[in-house]
Amino acid sequence: MVIPSDKPQPDDEVTMKILRDQISQQVHPIHRLDRPTSGVLLFATDRDVARELHFAFERHEVHKTYLAVIDGFPDQDQWNCREPLAKNDTSEAKPAETHFRILQEIPPELTLIEASPKSGRFHQIRRHLALDKLPIVGDYRYAEIERCNQLGAKYGIGTRMLLQAKSLKLQHPVTKEDLTIEAPLDPRIQKLLPS
Template sequence: MILKASVSAELAGMRLDDGARQLFPELSKTQIRRIIDWGGCTISDALVRVASRQLREGDLISLGVMEPERCVEITYGKGDLLYEDGGYLAINKAAGLNSQRTPYQLKGTVEYAVDCYLKSLGSKEPARVIHRLDRGTSGVMFFPKHKKAATHISFLLKEGKVEKVYWALVADVPEQDQWTVDAPIAKLNKFRYGVALPGREARTAFRVITAGKGATLIEAHPFTGRTHQIRVHLAHNGLPIIGDATYGGDHAPRMMLHCRTMAFTSREGKEISATAPPDEAFRQVCRDFGIEIDQFQP
């Protein structure tokens, strides 16, 4: 939920937190300060993270109110990285985290944590989000460490030259061991996408890894990078991902979609790859269906 209000002449000169308390009486001052600290406050479309900032008449204040459980501090150190060299780093994004900042949140996102890590190295480069994972998806995310690296990997992603491998758990057994979905994807509403015309070209290859008791672990290779692509293509095949309520998946503690591996070639011809182990929640849901994934990990 985003709340908006303009600063009147009577509130001009007040501190941001005090003025916001007057404008949004449904929020406590503690809640307002948390929103400001976590990057959910803008004044006239500019991010403001200082509660004592003085208000001026006509300022448009926007506050993004998010659930308290999203306020999770995340940091990355060298020991947390899946890969790092002079041009790139890769992290294992946890399920439940936003890949990049939203109108509600800056702090507690992967983008912010990577930005802080780069600053700890003495870098003045920002964290550039050149690809995203949905909030409920875990796994490999690559970040370029400078502009030339960003330009290169962005080009590779656009041309489909970055290999991406996902694991997904679905509550059924596919009719085939291997198949490819070549079907356009279009936005249906604010939260859902679907196979529809007109839509953007989308192609995904699927392979059964193993079947358990009423569920199947599937490997997905997306050749294009459409929003919700794997989720939509599996649901289109009558195989919604377990935990993906948006597309009809059975209830689970998390959405059972994990970016297992990403690989590409650098500008210098170096082969770059990162592989992310699934978290314990993913492993446990697999166990619940009689699937032990350790045998499929290096």
């Protein structure tokens, strides 16, 4: 499923429309995920609440946690990548930081990690991992295509990228209650984990 700014194709299921139809109410997307990323999406049903949530994201008051299956084994259990990132070849690089932590090795060649971006640059997690020579399995943009195909066939996961928006932690803009919104583990990731 996609959200509108992804330039949906005619057969795409648009998340916002599906949700609107399910709850019979207008919804406002608060953030977005890359097309191949699964996981938590946040919407608001009130325009003022949506505005406040957008501001919370801009002020980095929302803590985002992602899971990724990467090709290889990191040298450290935890590490930070602070490589500045530019959106494209003509724009200036801006500060970017992502904290990574190993959750589980998946022998013989993969690792499940947690990623917590401290900034919100374009494809930040994907690019930081590629810079660290630890690309996400199925990331056809930043990993080698042949290797993506090989791993997809070997593990029976096809061509999907194994990156999931696992959780969002934020304060509700009206009630001020601390919220944690979590997605169930992506079945494609679950399939790879040793029993």
